[in-house]
Amino acid sequence: MALVHEIDYGTPAQTSATEVTLTIDGHEITVPEGTSIMRASMEAGIKVPKLCATDSIEAYGSCRLCLVEVKGRAGTPASCTTPVMAGMVVSTQTERLKQLRRGVMELYISDHPLDCLTCAANGDCELQDMAGEVGLREVRYGFAGENHMGQEKDESNPYFTFDPSKCIVCSRCVRACEEVQGTFALTIQGRGFESKVSPGMNEAFLDSECVSCGACVQACPTATLSEKSIIDIGQPEHSVVTTCAYCGVGCSFKAEMRGNELVRMVPYKDGKANHGHSCVKGRFAWGYATHKERILKPMIREKITDPWREVSWDEAIGRVASEFKRIQQTYGKSAIGGITSSRCTNEETYLVQQLIRAGFGNNNVDTCARVCHSPTGYGLKTTYGTSAGTQDFDSVEHADVIMVIGANPTDGHPVFASRMKKRLREGAKLIVIDPRRTDLVRSPHIEAAYHLPLRPGTNVAVLTSIAHVIVTEGLVDEAFVRERCELDAFADWAAFVASDKYSPEAVEEISGVSARLIREAARLYATGGNGAIYYGLGVTEHSQGSTGVMAIANLAMATGNLGRPGVGVNPLRGQNNVQGACDMGSFPHELPGYRHVSDDHTRAMFGALWGVTLDAEPGLRIPNMFDAAVDGTFKGMYIQGEDIVQSDPDTHHVTRGMAAMECVVVQDLFLNETANYAHVFLPGSTFLEKNGTFTNAERRINRVRKVMPSRSGLEDWEITIRIANAMGYPMSYNHPGEIMDEIARMTPSFTGVSYAKLDEVGSVQWPCNDKSPEGMPVMHVDGFARGKGHFVITEFVPTDEKVGPRFPLLLTTGRILSQYNVGAQTRRTENSVFMAEDLLEIHPHDAEERGVRDGDRVKLISRAGATSLRAQISERVAPGVVYTTFHFPETQANVITTDYSDWATNCPEYKVTAVQVALSNGPTEWQEEYQEHSDLSRRIAAHAAE
Ligand code: SF4
Numbered sequence: 001m002a003l004v005h006e007i008d009y010g011t012p013a014q015t016s017a018t019e020v021t022l023t024i025d026g027h028e029i030t031v032p033e034g035t036s037i038m039r040a041s042m043e044a045g046i047k048v049p050k051l052c053a054t055d056s057i058e059a060y061g062s063c064r065l066c067l068v069e070v071k072g073r074a075g076t077p078a079s080c081t082t083p084v085m086a087g088m089v090v091s092t093q094t095e096r097l098k099q100l101r102r103g104v105m106e107l108y109i110s111d112h113p114l115d116c117l118t119c120a121a122n123g124d125c126e127l128q129d130m131a132g133e134v135g136l137r138e139v140r141y142g143f144a145g146e147n148h149m150g151q152e153k154d155e156s157n158p159y160f161t162f163d164p165s166k167c168i169v170c171s172r173c174v175r176a177c178e179e180v181q182g183t184f185a186l187t188i189q190g191r192g193f194e195s196k197v198s199p200g201m202n203e204a205f206l207d208s209e210c211v212s213c214g215a216c217v218q219a220c221p222t223a224t225l226s227e228k229s230i231i232d233i234g235q236p237e238h239s240v241v242t243t244c245a246y247c248g249v250g251c252s253f254k255a256e257m258r259g260n261e262l263v264r265m266v267p268y269k270d271g272k273a274n275h276g277h278s279c280v281k282g283r284f285a286w287g288y289a290t291h292k293e294r295i296l297k298p299m300i301r302e303k304i305t306d307p308w309r310e311v312s313w314d315e316a317i318g319r320v321a322s323e324f325k326r327i328q329q330t331y332g333k334s335a336i337g338g339i340t341s342s343r344c345t346n347e348e349t350y351l352v353q354q355l356i357r358a359g360f361g362n363n364n365v366d367t368c369a370r371v372c373h374s375p376t377g378y379g380l381k382t383t384y385g386t387s388a389g390t391q392d393f394d395s396v397e398h399a400d401v402i403m404v405i406g407a408n409p410t411d412g413h414p415v416f417a418s419r420m421k422k423r424l425r426e427g428a429k430l431i432v433i434d435p436r437r438t439d440l441v442r443s444p445h446i447e448a449a450y451h452l453p454l455r456p457g458t459n460v461a462v463l464t465s466i467a468h469v470i471v472t473e474g475l476v477d478e479a480f481v482r483e484r485c486e487l488d489a490f491a492d493w494a495a496f497v498a499s500d501k502y503s504p505e506a507v508e509e510i511s512g513v514s515a516r517l518i519r520e521a522a523r524l525y526a527t528g529g530n531g532a533i534y535y536g537l538g539v540t541e542h543s544q545g546s547t548g549v550m551a552i553a554n555l556a557m558a559t560g561n562l563g564r565p566g567v568g569v570n571p572l573r574g575q576n577n578v579q580g581a582c583d584m585g586s587f588p589h590e591l592p593g594y595r596h597v598s599d600d601h602t603r604a605m606f607g608a609l610w611g612v613t614l615d616a617e618p619g620l621r622i623p624n625m626f627d628a629a630v631d632g633t634f635k636g637m638y639i640q641g642e643d644i645v646q647s648d649p650d651t652h653h654v655t656r657g658m659a660a661m662e663c664v665v666v667q668d669l670f671l672n673e674t675a676n677y678a679h680v681f682l683p684g685s686t687f688l689e690k691n692g693t694f695t696n697a698e699r700r701i702n703r704v705r706k707v708m709p710s711r712s713g714l715e716d717w718e719i720t721i722r723i724a725n726a727m728g729y730p731m732s733y734n735h736p737g738e739i740m741d742e743i744a745r746m747t748p749s750f751t752g753v754s755y756a757k758l759d760e761v762g763s764v765q766w767p768c769n770d771k772s773p774e775g776m777p778v779m780h781v782d783g784f785a786r787g788k789g790h791f792v793i794t795e796f797v798p799t800d801e802k803v804g805p806r807f808p809l810l811l812t813t814g815r816i817l818s819q820y821n822v823g824a825q826t827r828r829t830e831n832s833v834f835m836a837e838d839l840l841e842i843h844p845h846d847a848e849e850r851g852v853r854d855g856d857r858v859k860l861i862s863r864a865g866a867t868s869l870r871a872q873i874s875e876r877v878a879p880g881v882v883y884t885t886f887h888f889p890e891t892q893a894n895v896i897t898t899d900y901s902d903w904a905t906n907c908p909e910y911k912v913t914a915v916q917v918a919l920s921n922g923p924t925e926w927q928e929e930y931q932e933h934s935d936l937s938r939r940i941a942a943h944a945a946e
Pocket residue numbers: 173176177181183184185186209210211212213214215216217
């Protein structure tokens with residue numbers, strides 16, 4: 001294996017259909033119109049020296065190193081800023097050009113420290129390369145005059161340094177921050193010799209607007225902006241292309257290695273989800289993989305209050321098998337079940353559901369999608385026929401109106417947010433429907449046309465009211481509806497939404513959003529060109545989550561915004577493989593490929609393959625498993641890569657259920673909160689330690705490639721196989737590729753997927769089969785997967801969770817950029833520098849009423865429980881609404897959330913909890929008890945196994 005080096009073409013690719021032919025250094029070259037001479041040369045393999053150009057950003061033309069001669073033209077134009085023209089004759093290597101380039105380089109080098117041999121970028125520095133390329137042999141100007149050397153380094157960012165003494169002021173970093181990331185954190189201050197790069201107004205990186213995405217580090221041609229890991233470990237010597245294991249964007253990275261040590265993660269330009277961009281998590285927050293708290297040996301214990309005892313793999317797996325078998329003999333075969341992980345690979349998830357269905361003999365399998373996007377599956381399947389988003393991410397580049405509902409992409413899906421922001425800067429209009437004023441509403445060079453700050457829990461009313469405006473104002477795309485949708489259902493729906501009950505004026509009363517805003521937003525979405533909807537957990541995690549998804553689906557059908565680039569209904573899925581976990585049959589009622597367990601044909605097919613008779617009855621969902629555990633009928637659980645104690649709602653109920661079980665098996669990286677209730681701990685592997693695939697939010701199947709050996713000795717899929725065999729259900733696969741081959745054989749939308757195919761084309765979006773061998777970027781192009789699109793009546797039913805005198809505020813929850821969900825990984829990285837605790841955002845008005853000042857510790861109380869945390873006074877939330885994250889176990893925000901859930905899928909209502917806030921002087925009783933239990937439960941008997 002060698003280092004993967006991607007070619008830098010100098011300027012971005014052009015997409016014009018018109019082609020232009022020119023001659024460069026005697027070679028005839030044809031490229032799309034608008035291409036720069038530099039790119040045309042590079043594409044033909046003719047290298048032009050350059051410093052200020054790189055192909056992720058527009059050309060700037062400042063360094064004058066890329067000069068060329070064009071026949072018939074005076075002077076020496078910069079090839080990066082000069083577009084090709086038909087018949088042009090270009091020379092890139094003449095004596096005159098060589099002289100000029102040497103002169104330019106001489107000036108740069110005369111103001112640059114000549115410490116190449118000890119510089120961290122030695123061997124990976126474009127300045128060094130260019131000096132060699134132009135044949136610079138001597139520098140006539142000494143260092144005696146005024147120069148920039150000796151300037152102080154900025155080491156404030158935990159992941160990269162800024163050494164201005166090495167800066168050549170090419171402004172690649174500034175432009176990357178603006179054009180690629182869209183944060184505008186950097187500027188060039190001063191003029192001429194005085195000009196210098198500065199975060200904000202002469203701030204340190206850490207204090208500036210910088211969100212540590214790394215785009216500037218990536219763009220910097222010198223060692224000025226360098227990863228600290230490169231300085232600490234040295235230059236990498238080989239790399240492996242793999243996929244980020246954090247969010248549903250599914251960014252591709254080159255894991256650059258020295259031996260088995262990861263040196264840095266570099267976003268991969270050919271990655272079809274990210275096109276070479278990244279966020280702070282994927283780029284930098286991988287240190288958890290080698291964190292000292294990782295558990296690397298299997299452990300068992302009799303009671304959850306005993307210390308853990310390290311044992312061999314055989315003993316641990318033997319214990320799991322004997323306990324699960326004992327429980328089934330004593331309490332019946334349905335007394336055990338399991339939870340698959342949206343963090344693990346498709347192959348691992350497939351095996352866990354197989355183990356449960358075929359090995360346990362029941363359908364008691366569920367996944368964390370239950371608590372996030374199960375309403376998406378239900379809603380989109382009902383309306384369109386497929387449980388997934390309709391577009392690829394590239395589609396946003398063709399959107400004219402972007403409607404973001406209940407999602408905060410700049411924090412939750414940052415790389416996609418950067419692309420969305422780029423499109424918005426190009427002129428697309430934005431509608432944000434969210435109780436909170438998220439960053440998107442107003443950020444540098446972006447302002448939402450409309451922000452509808454609705455009361456939490458009123459999505460369905462607002463969305464139906466938007467439909468009311470579309471129908472009553474004659475904005476329906478009648479041709480689309482006539483051709484593509486069920487007409488009876490449409491007529492019923494149109495009559496339903498047109499009723500006065502859903503007029504903007506009536507809905508203003510319910511939602512708090514002015515009728516004017518609802519009307520204008522509806523008109524813009526319906527008439528503004530390509531309308532694309534992106535939504536998140538702010539839609540699904542409600543008692544009407546599925547209804548909300550169907551209300552969105554109705555809007556897109558009514559306006560004809562489906563079946564082409566730039567439109568569609570796009571769930572922004574949270575976790576790296578939540579789409580895949582659903583596809584792989586993680587739900588109690590569905591076999592892989594979303595086929596119901598009651599379907600005799602599918603069941604017979606899987607039964608024949610696995611050599612068992614499968615149960616035709618759906619199994620227990622996660623909340624029902626806890627209910628059954630509390631009732632004493634459910635006694636054992638296998639949990640792979642999921643911290644349900646921290647992530648599931650109503651923690652008191654969850655922990656009661658957990659504590660009531662006789663054998664809880666947790667397979668994870670760390671002793672997480674769920675492990676506090678476990679009897680067997682099986683050490684899992686990180687994404688760096690295994691092979692497999694993840695499926696992102698756009699249905700894209702990406703390869704995960706092993707870059708280092710599993711630190712615990714077994715990869716997660718191997719552990720599941722061992723459990724199955726120990727329980728007497730034979731399972732045998734030698735490599736995850738074989739598991740994927742079986743998935744492809746058994747699942748119609750995956751028949752064309754194989755590791756060989758993925759290695760060849762990079763990634764594919766399912767369905768990938770005979771009909772669409774290269775996958776399907778945009779769905780429902782000629783017709784819906786279910787045939788005709790189905791409009792659904794979306795009656796607004798207010799949640800039972802109501803504010804009142806005792807609980808007058810509404811709590812809604814979300815996440816922030818630097819931490820990830822339960823935080824088990826990101827809390828064990830330097831990302832904690834950016835955020836070290838959950839905070840409660842409260843409006844100044846509500847804070848003042850309660851005597852709360854910024855930073856005060858407050859008690860947050862709901863009908864379900866109480867916790868305490870510090871307050872942050874903020875106008876991002878409206879009066880009457882408070883907001884917090886759930887990244888830190890010390891806070892346990894889910895002690896507060898209730899067990900109300902979506903009527904169709906049981907997805908919990910995380911986004912609406914009636915609460916009270918009061919000043920507090922310390923942790924609540926629950927927090928203290930929990931901490932005590934945690935401390936007790938995490939003890940490991942010293943080296944018991946040795
Ligand atoms: S790390 Fe990203 S946000 Fe920060 S300055 Fe660089 S490009 Fe801008």
